[in-house]
Amino acid sequence: MVAAGPNRIDPYLIPALDGVAYGLLVFVAASGLVFCFGVANILNLAHGMLYAIGGYTAAALLDGGWASLALALAVGVLAAAAAGVLLAGLLTPVATGNHLTQALLTFGVALAGGSLLVAGFGPDDPRVRVPAALDGSVVVAGHRYAAYRLVFIVVAAVISAALYLVVRRTRAGMLVRAAVDDPEMVACMGVSPTRIRAGVLAAAGALAGAAGVLGAPIIGPGTDTADTVLLLSLxxxxxxxxxxxxxxLLAALAIGEIQTLGVALLPSAAPFLLFAAMAAVLAVRARGLATRWRTT
Amino acid sequence: MRNEVIRWGRGGVAALVLVGLVVAPWVVDDYTTAILARTLALALVGVSVALLTGVAGMPTLGQTAPYAAGAYACAVLGSRISDVGVVQVAVAAGAGAALAALTVPLVVHARGVIVLMITLAVGELVVTVLGRWRSVTGGTDGLAGIPAVRPFWGLPVLATDQARYLYTLVVAATLVGAVLLLLRTRAGLLLRAGRDDETRLRASGHRVPLLVSGAHVAAGAIAGAAGSLLVVAQQYISPADFGFDTSALLLLGVVIGGTASVGGALVGAALVIAARDWLFGVLPGHAPLVLGALFVATVYLLPSGVDRARLRPRPTDVPPVHPDRPAVREHAGAAPELRT
Known part of the structure; x- marks a missing residue:
């Protein structure tokens, strides 16, 4: 090819940008699961369902206006957070720390919740209407690109930064990080682990719900959304x-690029990259990770 | 004395269940018979899940991988080379064992929830391969029109649902019997000892990684053989048979049945799969709701049935304290047991 320099990467600019949007979406969705796993030590298989709640809310409420987006965001976040608190309540009487019991319980909730969502919103994948102002496309470096995705990248970056600041700088964030490192010590300080667990699951639900509402035009609500999001988040x-x-965040961006840029560059290998990377990383770090897992 | 009674009771229940399974095809209609045959295949995969999760202490979400390998090997063999059942079961078991052997380096050093994650990834990878390797697997359309099987050279082909069911039952019962015998040997005891206290077993000079690898390959062979039974029962396979929900349902069925007991795992997996299929027919559209509610209820109703598998990675410096779990209890016969 004669094309050199910027022209050679040109065809891959749009997939790469898509990958950033996808990666940030997965990050916001997965950060809730990080809290569940790292802080509350809960294997939450219902996490995808929390995202689906947000997605279905967006599909039901969005009508092309800004007010509907704000409303959908509020309702979706609240509903998913409430589902998270419900999950925490269900998990409380069960002996904590046994992942198989948690898997059984949360998978049951995911099955039942998914069935209720399908019963409430219908078995077909609903159409999601973004605000009219963002429905068109804008020109990025000579290419047309969906305006909504561009705005989404900005919004998701803001959410990620806010999340980082909350976890780093606020007392709640410090408690959460302390609970990752030493749950017994946090309990000794007079903070109830049950309340931390409820708070963490509520936060996880809120994050997943926000991701579900805002990301509905990217990973839309449907019968297999919950599974897709759960697997990606894991x-x-x-x-x-x-x-x-x-x-x-790094992992989420890498996953986003694999799912978009990877498909464009290596169409035959990309579908395998995701889980191959996961298996390889886990196997290589099996011992180091095992000790880490125990301490967290 | 009491143990004797329990043992006899279990034996009696197991015999009753076996008799019930043998006469079942003459009692129920053809459709239910076909469903039962498929349930048997899945329950056999459940046994392999229990072997890894409960006996070896490696909870798995990836037994659908060797299961799929066995099923596709059997389907390709059945439609192109041989319709003899013995050959098909052997080749399917070999394919499952080979796939499991390939993944041994991934799992042999991992324990607990990490195995769960690795096996999940392996299972998803295999489903991806099945969906894309069109020339062999037929892609997402799957493989259909697989010729009927004949159990042995010279015997007639199995043309009815009843015959196929009985063939499935015989193969599954033989393999379950073999697993039960295997667990009574020294290797089975060592496997359980490794699960309970790996450090001590290593200290006394046993090669735990070898034991774990052996269990992994054996479980793969069983799942592979179960795959050939699925081909016989269903005469059609597609990647949808081996997805994440199948492995999750199997693991949960095994957890409900009591992971360390082969009989319990068999019953648990069969119950969950049968409940899913039955609910699907009775309550179209609401089956997952009822099944999910059943899972949640099970957690509260069977609190002691689910604590067998050690899912947390074992501490290397702290001696495990399980004074209340005598290993002797696991010498259960084929009896189904639901711990209460």
Whole structure:
């Protein structure tokens, strides 16, 4: 090819940008699961359902105006957070720390909740209407690109930054990080682990719900949304090293690029990259990760 | 004395269940018979899940991988080379064992929830391969029109649902019996000892990684053989048979049945799969709701049935304290047991 320099990467600019949007979406969705896993030590298989709640809310409420977006965001976040608190309540009487029991319980909730969502919103994948002002496309470096995705990248980056600041700087964030490192010590300080667990699951639900509403035009609500988001989030959480926000963000962006740029560059290998990366990272770090897991 | 009674009771229940399974095809209609045959295949995969989760202490979400390998090997063999059942079961078991052997380096050093994650990734990878390797697997359309199987050279082909069910039952019962015998040997005891206290077993000179690898390959072979039974029962396979929900349902069924007991796992997996299929027919559209509610209820009703598997990675410096779990209890016969 004669094309050199910027022209060679040109065809891959749009997939790369898509990858950033996808990665940030997965990050916001997966950060809730990081809290569940790292802080509350809960194997939450219902996490995808929390995202689906947000997605269906967006599909039901969005009508092309800004007010509906704000309303959908508020309702979706509240509903998903409430579902998270419900999950925490269900988990409380069960012996904590046994992942298989948690898997049984949360998978049951995911099945039942998914069925209720399908019963309430119908078995077909609903159409999501973004605000009319963002429905068109804008020109990025000579290419047309969906305006909504561009705005989404900005919004998701803001959410991620806010999340980072909350976890780093606020007392609640410090308690959460302390609970990752030493739950017994936090309990000794007079903070109830049950309340931390409820708070963490509520926060996880809120994050997943926000991701579901805002990301509905990217990973739309449907019957297999919950599974897709759960698997993606698990991969991101594992690749990100469990409990590290920066690691999770990097992993999420990598996953986003694999799913978009990878498909454009290596169409035959890309579908395998996701889980191959996960298996390889886990196997290589099996011993180190095992000790880490125990301490967190 | 009491143990004797319990043992006899279990034996009696197991015999009753076996008799019930043998006469079932003459009692129920053809459709239910076909469903039962498929349930048997899945319950056999459940046994392999229990072998890893409960006996070896490696909870798995990836037994659908060797299961799929066995099923596709059997389907390709059945439609192109041989319709003899013995050959098909052997080749399917070999394919499952080979796939499991390939993944041994991934799981042999991992424990607990990490195994869960690795096996999940392996299972998803295999489903991806099945969906894309069109020339062999037929892609997402799957493989249909697989010729009927004949159990042995010279025997007639199995043309009815009843015959196929009985063939499935015989193969599954043989393999379950073999697993039960295997667990009574020294290797089975060592496997359980490794689950309970790996450090001590290593200290006394046993090679735990070898034991774990052996269990992994054996479980793969069983799942592979179960795959050939699925082909016989269903005569059609597609990647949808081996998805994440199948492995999750199997693991949960095994957890409900009591992971360390082969009989319990068999009953648990069969119950969950049967409940899913039955609910699907009775309450179209609401089956997942009822199944999910049943899972949640099970957690509260069977609190002691689910604490067998050690899912947390074992501490290397702290001696495990399980004075209340005598290993002797696991010498259960084929009896189904639901711990209460």
């Amino acid at each position: 991969v991101v959480v594992v690749l990100g090293g469990l409990g590290s926000m920066a690691g999770t």
